[in-house]
Amino acid sequence: MNRIRQPRDVEPRFFGLAPTQASFEGAVATAMFREMLRIRRVEERIGERYAEQEMRCPTHLCIGQEAPSAAVCAHLRPQDLVFSNHRSHGHYLAKGANLNAMIAELYGRATGCAAGKGGSQHLIDLDAGFMGSAPILASTISVGVGAAWAAKLDGRDEVSAIFFGDGATEEGTFHEAMNYASVACLPVVFVCENNLYSVHSELDIRQPPRPVAALAPAHGMRAAVVDGNDVEAVWKAAGTAVAHAILGEGPTLIECVTYRWREHCGPNEDLNLGYRSIDEFSQWQQDDPLERSRSAFLAAGWLNENVISTMEQEISEELDSAFDFAIQSPFPDPRELATHVFPDPS
Amino acid sequence: MNRIRQPRDVEPRFFGLAPTQASFEGAVATAMFREMLRIRRVEERIGERYAEQEMRCPTHLCIGQEAPSAAVCAHLRPQDLVFSNHRSHGHYLAKGANLNAMIAELYGRATGCAAGKGGSQHLIDLDAGFMGSAPILASTISVGVGAAWAAKLDGRDEVSAIFFGDGATEEGTFHEAMNYASVACLPVVFVCENNLYSVHSELDIRQPPRPVAALAPAHGMRAAVVDGNDVEAVWKAAGTAVAHAILGEGPTLIECVTYRWREHCGPNEDLNLGYRSIDEFSQWQQDDPLERSRSAFLAAGWLNENVISTMEQEISEELDSAFDFAIQSPFPDPRELATHVFPDPS
Amino acid sequence: MTERQLKYFEAIHEATDLALGADENVLLMGLGVPGPTGIFGTTSGLQDKYGARRVIDIPSSENAMTGVALGAATRGKRPIMVHMRLDFAVLSLEPIVNQAAKWHYMYGGRVRAPLVIRMIIGRGWGQGPQHSQSLQAWFAHVPGLKVVMPSRPCDAKGMLLSAVQDDAPVIFLEHRWLYNLEGPVPDGVYSTPLEGASVLREGSDVTLAACSYMVIEAMRAAETLASVGISAEVIDLRSVAPLDMATLGKSVGRTGRLVAADTGHAECGVASEVVAAVTEQCFASLKAAPQRVALPPIPSPTSPALADLYYPGANEIAAKALQTLGRNDVLPEPPSDPGRRWRDTPDPSFTGPY
Amino acid sequence: MTERQLKYFEAIHEATDLALGADENVLLMGLGVPGPTGIFGTTSGLQDKYGARRVIDIPSSENAMTGVALGAATRGKRPIMVHMRLDFAVLSLEPIVNQAAKWHYMYGGRVRAPLVIRMIIGRGWGQGPQHSQSLQAWFAHVPGLKVVMPSRPCDAKGMLLSAVQDDAPVIFLEHRWLYNLEGPVPDGVYSTPLEGASVLREGSDVTLAACSYMVIEAMRAAETLASVGISAEVIDLRSVAPLDMATLGKSVGRTGRLVAADTGHAECGVASEVVAAVTEQCFASLKAAPQRVALPPIPSPTSPALADLYYPGANEIAAKALQTLGRNDVLPEPPSDPGRRWRDTPDPSFTGPY
Ligand SMILES: Cc1ncc(C[n+]2csc(CCOP(=O)(O)OP(=O)(O)O)c2C)c(N)n1
Ligand SMILES: Cc1ncc(C[n+]2csc(CCOP(=O)(O)OP(=O)(O)O)c2C)c(N)n1
Ligand SMILES: [Mg+2]
Numbered sequence A, B: 001m002n003r004i005r006q007p008r009d010v011e012p013r014f015f016g017l018a019p020t021q022a023s024f025e026g027a028v029a030t031a032m033f034r035e036m037l038r039i040r041r042v043e044e045r046i047g048e049r050y051a052e053q054e055m056r057c058p059t060h061l062c063i064g065q066e067a068p069s070a071a072v073c074a075h076l077r078p079q080d081l082v083f084s085n086h087r088s089h090g091h092y093l094a095k096g097a098n099l100n101a102m103i104a105e106l107y108g109r110a111t112g113c114a115a116g117k118g119g120s121q122h123l124i125d126l127d128a129g130f131m132g133s134a135p136i137l138a139s140t141i142s143v144g145v146g147a148a149w150a151a152k153l154d155g156r157d158e159v160s161a162i163f164f165g166d167g168a169t170e171e172g173t174f175h176e177a178m179n180y181a182s183v184a185c186l187p188v189v190f191v192c193e194n195n196l197y198s199v200h201s202e203l204d205i206r207q208p209p210r211p212v213a214a215l216a217p218a219h220g221m222r223a224a225v226v227d228g229n230d231v232e233a234v235w236k237a238a239g240t241a242v243a244h245a246i247l248g249e250g251p252t253l254i255e256c257v258t259y260r261w262r263e264h265c266g267p268n269e270d271l272n273l274g275y276r277s278i279d280e281f282s283q284w285q286q287d288d289p290l291e292r293s294r295s296a297f298l299a300a301g302w303l304n305e306n307v308i309s310t311m312e313q314e315i316s317e318e319l320d321s322a323f324d325f326a327i328q329s330p331f332p333d334p335r336e337l338a339t340h341v342f343p344d345p346s
Numbered sequence C, D: 001m002t003e004r005q006l007k008y009f010e011a012i013h014e015a016t017d018l019a020l021g022a023d024e025n026v027l028l029m030g031l032g033v034p035g036p037t038g039i040f041g042t043t044s045g046l047q048d049k050y051g052a053r054r055v056i057d058i059p060s061s062e063n064a065m066t067g068v069a070l071g072a073a074t075r076g077k078r079p080i081m082v083h084m085r086l087d088f089a090v091l092s093l094e095p096i097v098n099q100a101a102k103w104h105y106m107y108g109g110r111v112r113a114p115l116v117i118r119m120i121i122g123r124g125w126g127q128g129p130q131h132s133q134s135l136q137a138w139f140a141h142v143p144g145l146k147v148v149m150p151s152r153p154c155d156a157k158g159m160l161l162s163a164v165q166d167d168a169p170v171i172f173l174e175h176r177w178l179y180n181l182e183g184p185v186p187d188g189v190y191s192t193p194l195e196g197a198s199v200l201r202e203g204s205d206v207t208l209a210a211c212s213y214m215v216i217e218a219m220r221a222a223e224t225l226a227s228v229g230i231s232a233e234v235i236d237l238r239s240v241a242p243l244d245m246a247t248l249g250k251s252v253g254r255t256g257r258l259v260a261a262d263t264g265h266a267e268c269g270v271a272s273e274v275v276a277a278v279t280e281q282c283f284a285s286l287k288a289a290p291q292r293v294a295l296p297p298i299p300s301p302t303s304p305a306l307a308d309l310y311y312p313g314a315n316e317i318a319a320k321a322l323q324t325l326g327r328n329d330v331l332p333e334p335p336s337d338p339g340r341r342w343r344d345t346p347d348p349s350f351t352g353p354y
């Protein structure tokens, strides 16, 4: 560690966290597969239509990184909360937030989940417990800790799951937030999606050779680093982490090692840039989390081709209608420019 | 850990750092004793004269915490650098910086080490390698790392020793600085003087139960936590840390557990405030680092009463003349108000 | 009207106590908040009264703890966060300015962040460059924040109560030298609007518009000016964002002359904003160039010999007022303690009420 | 005079290349600096040329890395630090403002911190609330910092070279929409002073004082105004701290009318400072109320439908100029690409030189 170059370099390690003993079975697995598939198709569709220049905002696709979203959110209950970063679509969708409102937000429409004011980098759906996303690195981590604090103060059974990348772990506020979550013993699951890059800069020049997860025990927290393309491995680690949170046993950090397929921001591939090798890229692409679970779940008899094609069909229709919804939605009224600067008295 | 209440609670731990095998002997020990004695007497004298209201600036005394200054600086060479915080007098003196200029600075005089513009919280003496001190918690840590980086870039054999308190370790920038010192393998010795309090707030409500030193391995660094009232223990850990830095083997964190005798800021005792118990206080006072080395070194035959009284005498004279110097020095000329906002062209 | 007198710090304490008492969701947090000195007395005893769940000590992690407060605010809490010096809060600008100020807007009104951040502005006794900055202009520059700087105990109480009730993030700035000033403070819960200046002294020749501690100096300047027959109107801005242009406009409309006095630096500061906004809107009324009284463009020096020259006060305000009137009277020195060698502690001759 | 044309980003690249070439102590650091897109081309290829010791990628630790740069600067290095968006640098205000800006002063002149911090101001294509802030006023408010915002390629190069040579910390602000503008840029090393505005167009009826990208809009406004017979003088402030009061005063002395245009918010902003300082010093010359053109007090919205309404431009500047002249001409629309539906990318009709 780190020098992770290939998927098989990931060496799972557990710091005071035992992966759940619950068995990983049909219904659970299928639901996660479907969620990953859905995220993949949503992102692909955004990618296809981005060139039309109607989604006019910086957009960070998570193709290749679907497993952590699906696996972590599989453990979250409706009342649990998710906080997210710039690469938020997967987190948003897996938490069950509204697809139509998301696509409309990307299209800058009044019907968007943030009324068009936020764009892809500021998704929100309070009804689904998706509490917000923001692109300033690590900025939502402490906010998620604060939400967990409020829950604890009020005796509400709510877990905050906070998603962020490996780059965000270089921000001091991440440490401050871990320290406080630990001292106050808060119901938080920190989820680091380590895709080995921060924009075009590789991990090795930014961090010393140790798993990101090793930061957690220093703050008195449990942690694990797992293969982030293995939805079962993430699910098992996250299950225990969420359980600890629910039981009042404090926070956990789960590091999921994964890989981004598209460019950092925007819809295209970026092998032409040369910051990562074709060889590296294709090894990770062959380690496709979607394909891995597809074949494993088919082999286990949890899925069959019919089920999958029904899923594809449903998702495709859902997407057609989401994009239609977005495109048919009005732009915000000019008067909206000046609303919401300050809240009206409640 | 933590729940350190009494001196004997400190349990030394080493994270990838072996205390030096060099033997701790007469001359070295005596010099350190003298430095501790000198720091004690300087601080006491400041305390005595503070009530005259001629030193008109916030002043943080380090009585009770003299050992880390003396022990760490004993390993530093003239070309090595020290960066410091608000409780800086001991660091300044142990690095061999100018006493007259320090006292004059506290008195706000033109002859002060910062020309009267800084006060107690902004000491500096470049000739002695004392590079600056500042009261914003953790603010000089990254600056010290930057100085070490410059040294490495230029191939200069210089170590940066950076002093800070336990409170400063809660600031995210401390982690950012450790991360960079580690990645860039810089010649830095981080010295945490853990006196169990940040102003009046005890460690347990601010940090989880683990030594501060445990943060370092998470950043790929060596570390040790030692009894900070045992000058030999600090000296042994610091010796290896400085050696690693000189050999290009990167940074180390040394946590010295110690105790502040006076109020957080100002010259008085503060048991009346009630945030620490009289019992706790007196146990630590009985663990006086000065007294511990005095009796140990007397027993070892490294010191005798005559030598000590000569030291006392010399120090007292040095102090008389430093205070005379300060009081006889002029205040800054009114024109100095507007100088040094921007440097003159060099 | 009650005649009860409270000191400024007591008024803050009382408002906090009432806010904690009135609403379970109000929280009070900050390093040292429950400690024995209780943030200069403003939080003393409140942990004993409301418990360690609601009145909490925190690590010195200004950035993340502000995010924590924001997160709690989005979940129904109403945290009051306290910084012993504004200078420390500089570490928390990201969560204040990028996040808290914008969450309501950028999420299309879906979220509210009712957060009060108290910051104390230091001064005197060698506080020096890193313990005395008065950076209200930074906050006033940022949409989505309300920024108040009450100068009187009654406003400190009423505005803090309003701030806690407001659903927007409010930056609440307290100058350390106001803490011992006394003034009449009504009993019980009341609220003073977070916008709106207050005319503390009426006058017809020149308008002195000031905020926070500079209001004290402006009042003293008005006294001095009166002694040479000049009638100065003193406006306590109270809120620096938004500015109360109606009150300013009305006053300058009558006097035609303006001196704007701020505790911070002039450049892109509150005094500049007052001058610019008034000039833009009331140009026709102006009879002379408006003037600013603010810190020189120099970091704060520590030596009392330099700090005494650094901070402008009543004299400087009065002198600028004379300048707007084209007069060059020699003003009497304001009364001052003869035993007072340095001006690095508050003038004992001024303790309120006013 | 050379006729060589460079784009703004090329001018920055060339200055950086020359600075690195001229002095071993110059360092270039920032996340992505050596990466394949080279901070929008401004740092491309420089690591290959000068090595990974001097041109370095860094962790996203804006706070500590600024302290690291400061520490290196105190030891003889001359780091240039780059932030892809000013909004990220908000995390580093503590080391910039409490430390770098004050080290020379607070240590009595013993230390120098020759540090250049480049920050890019984003805009357009839905950059939204957290990727488009223009917070130059914050830096201009703080003594000890020099703050420059060149609008032309020649100044970008000359001022960056000066900034690297200056022993003070310099905040160097680049608006993203200037990057592709072309203009004449002399060869080789030269330096443009860090203080001093420049009159880009002479005129006699009204002074348009602008900084950074707003200079482009002011130039276009001047064209439009010319078409109705109004002669506007355009001043490129170049430096916002210090302001060049001599140039401003001379111009307003002639025109008697002022419009100040800034890329940031009005309140306590650069436009306010220009208006306040000019009014204070040149009141007698003013024939009408000076006017500000700046962002409304609203966070930046993401939808192009709102962003288009958010950013003022040439039209707004021209309208304010008319107002100072008491005229209400109907101005011709400035030329614009008819296929252009949104104004969230730079107007292709304007590519310089100017
Ligand atoms: C404070 C801050 N610094 C820099 C950036 C620029 N930036 C945007 S995304 C990004 C990459 C972050 O990497 P990581 O956290 O690993 O997430 P990933 O994009 O790999 O999913 C960077 C550096 C930012 N948004 N915020
Ligand atoms: C950023 C910041 N936050 C808060 C403070 C106020 N403050 C001054 S000293 C101090 C105590 C720090 O404790 P520690 O680092 O343990 O040092 P000690 O005083 O115990 O030596 C605090 C909180 C500060 N100076 N800077
Ligand atoms: Mg990443």
Ligand SMILES: [Mg+2]
Binding pocket: B165, B166, B167, B193, B194, B195, B196, B197, B198, B199
């Ligand atoms: Mg301490």
